[in-house]
Amino acid sequence: MKRLYFRETSPADYLDPRRASVFRRRLLSWYLDNRRALPWRDTPTPYRVWISEIMLQQTQVGTVLPYYNRFLERFPDIPSLARASETDVLQRWAGLGYYGRARRLHQAARILWPARQGKFPEEYEAVLALPGIGPYTAGAICSIAYNQPRPVVDGNIRRVLVRLLGIGGKVRERFFWGQMSALLPPNQASSFNQAMMELGALVCTPHRPQCSSCPVAGVCRALESGNPARIPVKHPRSSRPVHLLVLLLEKDGRILLASSGKPGFIPGAWVLPCRVLADAGSAEGEAARLIREITGRAIRPVPLPQFRHAITHRRITVHLFGSAGEPATVKEEDYRWVDRRRGKERVLSSLFRKALEAGAKAGA
DNA sequence: TACGCGTGGTG
């Protein structure tokens, strides 16, 4: 059955040549005057643009900045990144999220060095073939670092385009790529692509777009129609509640950590002993059971402060437990007693860092 | 195509 959910593209969706020309000129002019000074814009070498684009995937500029600077300091070029251990790379990434990005970044560096002398490829297809690089990132690197005429489409650009073109319904992904290809000035791809994203980030924002100071307000169909903020239309998403049991076991000032082979956690990172719960009510009973499994002894779990942790599509309620009395020696290899202070130096996700802080605050 | 992946900011 044919789905009517997506709106078909019609020739009328494209800006006519005159409006397109006005749009390009005003956007580029605005960008030259208003672009933010960012470290990867100072000297846009392929390597620096690459790192920035990976870090910026689903992550805001302000969040990325400190990580970017620290990362470049430690790994200034492809050989230094390739020579590093994965743990070292993850250590610098810890806190940024989406840890698969860091692993694939590292894998790509090892493909490029020493086999390809650490030289970042120039051909779009070769860039796209690298781990962690999809159509957006390949287009971004080729256009920004090499000024190749490659379109890009990201969240900002989708929003700018549907407003500019006054698209109310849902369109397919290829619609956006077609529009960007049509608008792209072949000799100014670097500036144009960045200008589109900059406009989306600074002016054509999701809430309360600043239409009064928008350089392309004169050619915007959403503004013509009256209420630009109503575009794009939003559809509800659900985020499921999850209950997670976490154990904070101590012995002689050390805490028990496990190297996580478990799916859903940072690869190669350390975790506190934990288990997903069927419901909130089973927390204490499961805590006792997990302690017994780990230590081989029946030790009463002591409730510590609960806290919540939000991840995309999930609201996690963390049920934190300590133990009364000294847990016996742990048999299983995955577990290790680690000095509390040194525990923080290990790769830990924010959730477990929060758990350590909550435990410390409770005097555990 | 739809989902999972982490975290911090925003209203």
Next chain:
DNA sequence: TCACCAAGCGT
């Protein structure tokens, strides 16, 4: 408090 969002990719 909470849903939504942010320079996406891999499966």
